[in-house]
Amino acid sequence: MSPTSEKRRTLIRGASLLGGPPTDVLIEGESVAAAGPGLTAEGAETIDAGGLVLLPGLVDLHTHLREPGREDSETVLTGTRAAAAGGYTAVHAMANTFPVADTAGVVEQVWRLGRESGYCDVQPVGAVTVGLEGKQLAELGAMHDSAAGVVVFSDDGRCVDDAVIMRRALEYVKAFDGVIAQHAQEPRLTEGAQMNEGAVSAELGLAGWPAAAEESIIARDVLLAAHVGSRVHVCHLSTAGSVDLIRWAKSKGWQVTAEVTPHHLLLTDDLVRSYDPVYKVNPPLRTEADVRALREALADGTIDCVATDHAPHPHEDKDCEWPAAAMGMIGLETALSVVQHTMVDTGLLDWAGLADRMSARPAAIGRLGGQGRPVAPGEPANLTLYDPAHRAVVDPSGFASRSRNSPYRGLELPGRVTHTFLRGRATVRDGVPT
Numbered sequence: 001m002s003p004t005s006e007k008r009r010t011l012i013r014g015a016s017l018l019g020g021p022p023t024d025v026l027i028e029g030e031s032v033a034a035a036g037p038g039l040t041a042e043g044a045e046t047i048d049a050g051g052l053v054l055l056p057g058l059v060d061l062h063t064h065l066r067e068p069g070r071e072d073s074e075t076v077l078t079g080t081r082a083a084a085a086g087g088y089t090a091v092h093a094m095a096n097t098f099p100v101a102d103t104a105g106v107v108e109q110v111w112r113l114g115r116e117s118g119y120c121d122v123q124p125v126g127a128v129t130v131g132l133e134g135k136q137l138a139e140l141g142a143m144h145d146s147a148a149g150v151v152v153f154s155d156d157g158r159c160v161d162d163a164v165i166m167r168r169a170l171e172y173v174k175a176f177d178g179v180i181a182q183h184a185q186e187p188r189l190t191e192g193a194q195m196n197e198g199a200v201s202a203e204l205g206l207a208g209w210p211a212a213a214e215e216s217i218i219a220r221d222v223l224l225a226a227h228v229g230s231r232v233h234v235c236h237l238s239t240a241g242s243v244d245l246i247r248w249a250k251s252k253g254w255q256v257t258a259e260v261t262p263h264h265l266l267l268t269d270d271l272v273r274s275y276d277p278v279y280k281v282n283p284p285l286r287t288e289a290d291v292r293a294l295r296e297a298l299a300d301g302t303i304d305c306v307a308t309d310h311a312p313h314p315h316e317d318k319d320c321e322w323p324a325a326a327m328g329m330i331g332l333e334t335a336l337s338v339v340q341h342t343m344v345d346t347g348l349l350d351w352a353g354l355a356d357r358m359s360a361r362p363a364a365i366g367r368l369g370g371q372g373r374p375v376a377p378g379e380p381a382n383l384t385l386y387d388p389a390h391r392a393v394v395d396p397s398g399f400a401s402r403s404r405n406s407p408y409r410g411l412e413l414p415g416r417v418t419h420t421f422l423r424g425r426a427t428v429r430d431g432v433p434t
């Protein structure tokens with residue numbers, strides 16, 4: 001047999017590519033071989049995709065995979081299975097592991113575990129500072145030059161609050177077109193903070209987390225990025241004021257990008273009245289007006305992309321009284337549904353816009369070759385098939401993630417990922433990871 005005839009072939013029939021009219025897509029080996037109506041392919045596995053939307057594989061800029069060190073909440077294997085189940089073909093693995101991913105050795109370990117998992121590409125994020133301590137730059141160059149080829153650096157979970165360290169980091173990564181992804185949280189303004197500072201925190205008597213704590217760091221960092229001529233990316237934007245600052249920085253032509261999480265597009269601090277720590281997250285859930293501003297900014301492109309901030313925690317760290325509970329919520333397996341619900345079903349984004357914000361843009365920010373590409377002949381077959389008409393009540397007990405801290409439990413959401421393909425190989429079939 002010739003090498004070509006040995007290639008795995010899959011024919012996706014009648015899918016709506018980016019919400020367009022029904023079309024067929026032929027996958028051959030690792031690539032898209034043809035796209036258009038009326039394709040035939042003898043001997044190919046055929047998937048009847050009538051009514052399904054075909055999207056490029058999703059890319060997450062912000063995933064906590066927890067390995068090494070907190071394998072009780074997630075591993076690279078369970079986290080990437082969850083990612084595939086959610087339609088993702090690539091994730092960026094955050095650096096706040098134990099040990100911290102602040103050396104070439106640790107990022108290479110995570111990268112290797114990702115390759116072994118086979119469920120999606122794992123691109124490690126390197127820490128900006130040693131031990132996330134904010135005092136001394138980590139070995140950014142060595143992490144970039146390692147097999148992991150780190151491009152995105154972040155102390156996420158902590159803010160790089162020292163302006164001189166931030167400046168030096170921006171200067172350092174400029175040499176290789178890297179980007180600093182900032183967790184914007186002024187530490188002194190948020191000491192002991194438990195939730196958004198506002199009417200609800202006043203009523204509940206919980207220590208508040210002012211919007212200004214996020215906004216003051218963003219204002220400083222966009223100015224620093226402009227001064228240095230380097231790239232800054234703002235993690236999990238959560239306030240209307242942050243949106244204004246990003247809009248202003250972009251109007252100046254500065255190299256500033258930003259992400260928003262699905263939960264900040266849907267949930268508000270009203271939910272904290274339940275005192276259920278599943279709603280405790282960093283940055284905190286904000287107000288209705290913030291949610292509105294975030295949705296509009298994602299629609300008009302001020303916010304570049306959706307990033308999950310998938311933050312798995314074991315039940316003993318979440319099923320406790322509010323002040324003692326860990327911050328964070330899982331999100332990989334519900335992201336597409338939440339974005340459909342908040343952005344597509346509301347008419348704010350069409351499917352092409354969603355693909356831009358959940359695949360092309362995050363891949364471009366992370367400089368991920370082969371991901372976030374159009375669904376077109378010759379391109380890598382990283383694809384997601386999605387049923388937008390499906391409706392189901394979220395039940396985390398069936399999740400691929402090792403953790404269960406989903407704020408959507410019991411909520412009816414639209415949509416279901418039926419298939420995910422990573423370079424032509426199905427990682428999810430009929431809704432089940434392979």
Ligand SMILES: NC(=O)N[C@@H](CC(=O)O)C(=O)O
Pocket residue numbers: 064096156157158183280281282283309311312327328329
């Ligand atoms: N987003 C979260 O609420 N938690 C994150 C880190 C963080 O605190 O940002 C985590 O690692 O659990």
